[in-house]
Amino acid sequence: MDLFVSANVLKIFEKEIENEVSQSFLFYGDKGLGVLYAAKVFARSMLCEKKVLGGCDACYFCKESLKEWYDEIIILETKEDSLKVEDVKKVSKKLYYKPQYGRKKVLIINEAEKLTTDAQASLLKIIEEPKKDLIIILVSDNKERLLDTILSRVVCVNFFKKNKQDLLAFLEKKVKKNKELISFCVDYFDNMIKDCVDYLENEEMFKQEMKNISEFIKLYSSSFYQASLYIKDITDFEGEISSKENLTRLIASWIRFLKFQVKKEMEVVESDYFLKNNIKIDMSLEEMFVLLGALKKTYEAINKDYLNKRLLLETLFLGRMFKL
Ligand SMILES: [Zn+2]
Numbered sequence: 001m002d003l004f005v006s007a008n009v010l011k012i013f014e015k016e017i018e019n020e021v022s023q024s025f026l027f028y029g030d031k032g033l034g035v036l037y038a039a040k041v042f043a044r045s046m047l048c049e050k051k052v053l054g055g056c057d058a059c060y061f062c063k064e065s066l067k068e069w070y071d072e073i074i075i076l077e078t079k080e081d082s083l084k085v086e087d088v089k090k091v092s093k094k095l096y097y098k099p100q101y102g103r104k105k106v107l108i109i110n111e112a113e114k115l116t117t118d119a120q121a122s123l124l125k126i127i128e129e130p131k132k133d134l135i136i137i138l139v140s141d142n143k144e145r146l147l148d149t150i151l152s153r154v155v156c157v158n159f160f161k162k163n164k165q166d167l168l169a170f171l172e173k174k175v176k177k178n179k180e181l182i183s184f185c186v187d188y189f190d191n192m193i194k195d196c197v198d199y200l201e202n203e204e205m206f207k208q209e210m211k212n213i214s215e216f217i218k219l220y221s222s223s224f225y226q227a228s229l230y231i232k233d234i235t236d237f238e239g240e241i242s243s244k245e246n247l248t249r250l251i252a253s254w255i256r257f258l259k260f261q262v263k264k265e266m267e268v269v270e271s272d273y274f275l276k277n278n279i280k281i282d283m284s285l286e287e288m289f290v291l292l293g294a295l296k297k298t299y300e301a302i303n304k305d306y307l308n309k310r311l312l313l314e315t316l317f318l319g320r321m322f323k324l
Contacts, residue, residue, distance in 0.1 A: 003041045003054055004034070004170050004193055005159065012157055017045045017053060022155045023130045026112070026138045026146070029159025032192030036110050038159065039137045043073045043106040046135055061102035072099050077110035081303075085118040092126055095134055104133045112138035113145035120147045127153050161191045175200040184273040188260050210279070212253035217281050219317060227317050235310035244302065247309060251299045258292045291320075 005013070016022060027042075029035045041054050049059035056062050064070055076083065076091045091107065099105045109115070115123065127136060127150065138154060140146065162170075164186055170193075171182045177200050189195035199206045219230050234247060263269045265285045274280065283291070294316050301307050 003038060004162070004167075005038055006162065009038070009157055009159060012155070013042055013045065013053060016155075017042075017051050020046070023134065024127045024136045024138075024154040026140065026143060026151065026154040026156045027159060028140045028143045028156065030161070030192070031141050032189065032195045033159045033161065034194040034197075035141075035159050036108070036139050037194065039108050039110075039139050040073070040075075043108060043135070043137065046106060047072070047102040047104055049103075064101040070101065072101055072104075073106045073108065075108045075110060078114060081114065083109070083111075083115045083119050085116065085122045088115070088119045088122040088126075092122075095126070095131065099133055104135055106135045106137065108137045108139060110139045112140040113142040115146070117147070120150055124149055124153075162193060164191060167191055167193060167196065171196055171200065180271075181273070184271040187263070187269040187271050188256060188273075190256075190259070209253050209256075210277075212250050213257045213279060215250075216254045216257060217279070220281060220283070224318060224321050227321075228314065231310060231313045231317065235313060244309075248299065248302055251295060251302060255292065255295050255299060258288055258295065262288050262292065291316075 003010075003013075016025075025042075027035050027039050044055040044062070044065065045051065045053045047061045047065065048055045049061055050056040055065070065073070071094070074091060074094055076087060078087065095105060095107060109123070123136075124147065126134075130136065136154075138146070138150075143151065143156070167186050168179075168182060171186070172179065174197065175182065182196075182200065185196045185200055189199065199209060215230070219227055222230070234250065260269065260274075261281065261283070262285065264271075264274075265288070298312050298316055301312055302309055
């Protein structure tokens with residue numbers, strides 16, 4: 001498993017893997033920086049008998065860990081809004097047993113900011129009196145949501161965005177795509193390593209992103225009637241884009257596209273990828289800013305079950321036509 005983190009993070013990792021000083025960690029940084037991935041690599045390294053970063057693939061643990069029934073790196077996560085005290089209790093039962101394959105067990109809690117206060121209190125008990133063979137890694141993009149009592153007991157590791165030059169060098173080695181496309185992706189995905197790798201390696205995902213963008217352009221320039229039909233389509237739960245998750249992804253694409261257009265307009269980025277592929281939108285910079293702000297709010301609101309998704313999008317796109 002290769003790892004792409006800043007020199008600071010790497011130093012902490014190497015020190016911990018070598019000396020096994022700490023048992024509880026908080027890895028924090030924006031979504032898309034590959035923080036969860038780094039946590040998995042770190043976990044593997046902590047368990048490897050030869051203490052190789054990312055695992056040696058040869059020792060007993062590294063080989064066992066590739067098997068299907070292997071469960072000593074436990075990941076607690078949820079698609080729901082919150083991780084509850086029951087979730088923590090359920091997972092803590094799995095921690096009672098001694099590790100079977102390696103020297104330690106690792107519990108990774110993804111999106112730890114979703115832990116309710118009660119769940120955090122329950123987790124705190126585990127962190128306060130950790131078993132010798134247990135390592136806990138919290139992964140979060142919002143550490144303000146965590147209790148001070150937790151923060152004071154974990155080693156905080158901050159993941160920053162990499163600069164463009166370093167990221168380009170890494171991606172050019174990792175993915176077999178032309179430089180121009182790689183450079184575009186780095187700008188488009190705002191130096192977020194995980195997104196760059198995901199979209200460059202998965203052509204379907206990339207195509208879907210472009211499709212989402214062309215639908216946005218179509219929606220923006222279509223008539224009142226067409227736009228309302230399209231909105232009905234994407235928010236209709238029997239329709240092709242049916243689930244909340246798909247709708248969220250669609251709007252995320254729109255936000256990325258608009259952000260890129262703003263940067264392009266302000267000459268922060270150079271890539272002509274969209275122009276070359278004949279993807280363009282006729283919108284003033286001012287209008288982009290307004291729509292971008294509104295889309296971000298809509299994105300948040302889409303995840304609230306009590307709000308009507310169709311109404312949200314109608315307000316945004318059809319409401320705009322009334323203002324003209
Ligand atoms: Zn190993």
